[in-house]
Amino acid sequence: MCGIVGYAGHRQAVGVVLEGLGRLEYRGYDSAGVAVVDRGQLKSRKRAGKLLNLVEALERGGPLAGRVGVGHTRWATHGAPTDPNAHPHVDCTGQLAVVHNGIIENFATLRAEALASGHELSSETDTEVVAHLLESEMAAMAGVDGPARPGALAEAMRRVCRRLQGAFTLVAVDGRDPGAVVGARRNSPLVIGRGQGENFLASDVAAFIAYTPHALELGQDQVAEVRADQVRVTDFDGSPAQVREYLVDWDISAAEKAGYQYFMSKEIAEQPRAIADTLLGRVGPGGKLVLDEMRLPEDELREVDKIIIAACGTAYHAGMIAKYAIEHWCRIPCEVELASEFRYRDPILTRTTLVIAISQSGETMDTLMAVRHARDQKSRVLAICNVNGSSIPRESDAVLYTRAGPEVAVASTKAFLTQLVGCYLVALYLAQLQGTKFGDEVGSVIDQLMRMPAAVDRVLDSMDQVRELARELAGERCVLFLGRHVGYPVALEGALKLKELAYMQAEGFAAGELKHGPIALVEAGLPVVVVVPSPEGRAVLHDKIVSNIQEVRARGARVIVVAEEGDTRVRPYADTLIEVPQVPTLLQPLVTAVPLQVFACALASAKGLDVDQPRNLAKSVTVE
Numbered sequence: 001m002c003g004i005v006g007y008a009g010h011r012q013a014v015g016v017v018l019e020g021l022g023r024l025e026y027r028g029y030d031s032a033g034v035a036v037v038d039r040g041q042l043k044s045r046k047r048a049g050k051l052l053n054l055v056e057a058l059e060r061g062g063p064l065a066g067r068v069g070v071g072h073t074r075w076a077t078h079g080a081p082t083d084p085n086a087h088p089h090v091d092c093t094g095q096l097a098v099v100h101n102g103i104i105e106n107f108a109t110l111r112a113e114a115l116a117s118g119h120e121l122s123s124e125t126d127t128e129v130v131a132h133l134l135e136s137e138m139a140a141m142a143g144v145d146g147p148a149r150p151g152a153l154a155e156a157m158r159r160v161c162r163r164l165q166g167a168f169t170l171v172a173v174d175g176r177d178p179g180a181v182v183g184a185r186r187n188s189p190l191v192i193g194r195g196q197g198e199n200f201l202a203s204d205v206a207a208f209i210a211y212t213p214h215a216l217e218l219g220q221d222q223v224a225e226v227r228a229d230q231v232r233v234t235d236f237d238g239s240p241a242q243v244r245e246y247l248v249d250w251d252i253s254a255a256e257k258a259g260y261q262y263f264m265s266k267e268i269a270e271q272p273r274a275i276a277d278t279l280l281g282r283v284g285p286g287g288k289l290v291l292d293e294m295r296l297p298e299d300e301l302r303e304v305d306k307i308i309i310a311a312c313g314t315a316y317h318a319g320m321i322a323k324y325a326i327e328h329w330c331r332i333p334c335e336v337e338l339a340s341e342f343r344y345r346d347p348i349l350t351r352t353t354l355v356i357a358i359s360q361s362g363e364t365m366d367t368l369m370a371v372r373h374a375r376d377q378k379s380r381v382l383a384i385c386n387v388n389g390s391s392i393p394r395e396s397d398a399v400l401y402t403r404a405g406p407e408v409a410v411a412s413t414k415a416f417l418t419q420l421v422g423c424y425l426v427a428l429y430l431a432q433l434q435g436t437k438f439g440d441e442v443g444s445v446i447d448q449l450m451r452m453p454a455a456v457d458r459v460l461d462s463m464d465q466v467r468e469l470a471r472e473l474a475g476e477r478c479v480l481f482l483g484r485h486v487g488y489p490v491a492l493e494g495a496l497k498l499k500e501l502a503y504m505q506a507e508g509f510a511a512g513e514l515k516h517g518p519i520a521l522v523e524a525g526l527p528v529v530v531v532v533p534s535p536e537g538r539a540v541l542h543d544k545i546v547s548n549i550q551e552v553r554a555r556g557a558r559v560i561v562v563a564e565e566g567d568t569r570v571r572p573y574a575d576t577l578i579e580v581p582q583v584p585t586l587l588q589p590l591v592t593a594v595p596l597q598v599f600a601c602a603l604a605s606a607k608g609l610d611v612d613q614p615r616n617l618a619k620s621v622t623v624e
């Protein structure tokens with residue numbers, strides 16, 4: 001949800017900033033802009049549409065020289081994606097530029113105030129008012145101290161931030177304080193990259209990983225003043241602040257396409273390795289799960305008597321699957337909740353409720369708010385997250401990182417499978433701790449999990465048939481997805497992928513629910529994808545889904561079956577049969593989700609759509 005880059009160093013800022021924006025474009029692609037400071041003069045350019053439009057404008061208008069700069073790639077909230085609404089926004093003097101991610105909730109009052117005191121505003125955004133507030137603070141300080149001094153922009157930022165409500169990351173540059181780029185954050189991400197003779201600010205480390213792996217976590221309500229040779233961090237009140245420094249453990253190649261047509265195809269292909277990495281070193285002596293950060297005593301986990309999983313979108317589907325595993329292995333009641341609904345329904349939370357927050361980005365505002373609500377109610381929170389040091393794990397009591405590596409495509413794939421692995425591990429850990437499973441039983445599931453990278457590899461080896469099918473169905477208007485048990489959330493996930501990538505009506509249903517209404521959608525030729533449970537598991541489940549297949553076939557549907565190898569009983573009813581390896585029932589989503597990911601990716605590609613950056617979406621949703 002908006003990508004931000006700031007740079008101060010020895011290179012030309014515009015090149016570094018554009019490169020960083022290219023890596024952050026997954027966060028939003030409604031418009032892009034840059035501003036640089038050169039010998040005390042601010043210069044900026046911005047364009048509606050993708051980053052390419054800005055690059056072309058810069059090529060036409062001549063280079064912007066300067067070694068300090070900011071850039072922004074936008075996911076529109078306030079105001080349409082037009083040139084005037086694009087960031088950076090400048091003040092009345094044209095000396096100061098600011099970029100923003102988030103929403104400033106009291107912007108209407110501040111805007112009215114700015115207009116009343118003579119400022120001229122030219123956009124519909126909430127961001128522009130910040131440029132004018134900063135201008136007023138710079139002017140007020142100049143009135144007292146004479147011309148701006150080094151540090152003036154950071155002080156102006158602190159003063160302005162104290163007046164803002166809502167969620168924001170702000171980064172500004174000013175010709176009157178020429179060596180500095182200043183950033184601030186509240187409820188929205190911002191990381192500092194520490195290089196040699198150069199420093200960076202960015203929404204995500206991907207923006208500067210080509211230059212340095214050294215990162216600093218900017219905390220809540222902090223301001224960073226970044227110069228080529230110095231980083232100063234304070235709270236909004238000006239007191240020096242502590243920041244955690246860490247080393248990013250992946251390099252630039254992980255954030256590049258490496259010969260694949262799309263990031264999404266690369267990330268689908270990376271799934272076996274991502275699962276293996278998530279499992280690596282997780283099981284310590286005595287079968288104990290090794291969490292990355294643990295601020296939660298085992299005694300308290302033994303007392304957990306209810307689990308609530310809060311998540312959004314694909315992560316919510318992972319949570320739905322986790323419920324089956326948790327209730328089966330741990331015998332602890334488990335609810336799965338859309339994070340955006342969680343706190344508004346006044347959920348019953350106690351000290352013995354464990355809330356599991358699942359999030360790839362760790363920045364999803366709905367999930368972050370659910371975490372805060374749970375902790376306010378004194379429940380414990382365990383995060384299952386992919387991005388190291390992001391807000392959700394930082395605010396949780398315990399963390400299991402999924403180690404999928406950077407996920408750049410907007411549609412989540414490897415994050416989903418590794419979230420599942422994370423959930424299975426947590427469930428097994430609780431089962432062992434609470435004594436609902438013996439150590440050897442846990443060990444045997446872990447052994448089966450260890451075989452999953454190879455199983456996913458085999459699925460990936462046989463995807464030509466799925467790609468062919470996707471090309472064939474590219475002209476369809478609607479596709480239904482059906483499943484039972486853990487296959488039901490997989491059906492929902494298959495439908496979500498197709499909706500978001502191919503802009504088709506795609507609906508997922510519990511197969512047993514079909515006859516209660518949705519079967520009216522079935523007409524001759526309608527493609528219906530059915531995720532079939534293993535015949536080796538609960539036979540009754542398999543029988544029931546075969547009946548559901550017959551119900552849709554009787555109404556003329558074209559049935560595409562995803563079933564286990566050797567499932568001869570379903571074969572006669574499949575117009576197309578996609579086979580996946582035999583694995584234990586609860587682990588089956590790890591193999592059945594993969595053909596549905598490939599299907600959506602190939603179908604969107606066949607329609608000529610932008611697979612990695614589907615319309616209206618952004619990767620990290622930092623507004624509620």
Ligand code: F6R
Pocket residue numbers: 312313314315316358359360361362363364367410411412413496497500619620621
């Ligand atoms: C769909 C997708 C989204 C995310 C959702 C939560 O492909 O990617 O539905 O799963 O926005 O995001 P995170 O996991 O970052 O909290």
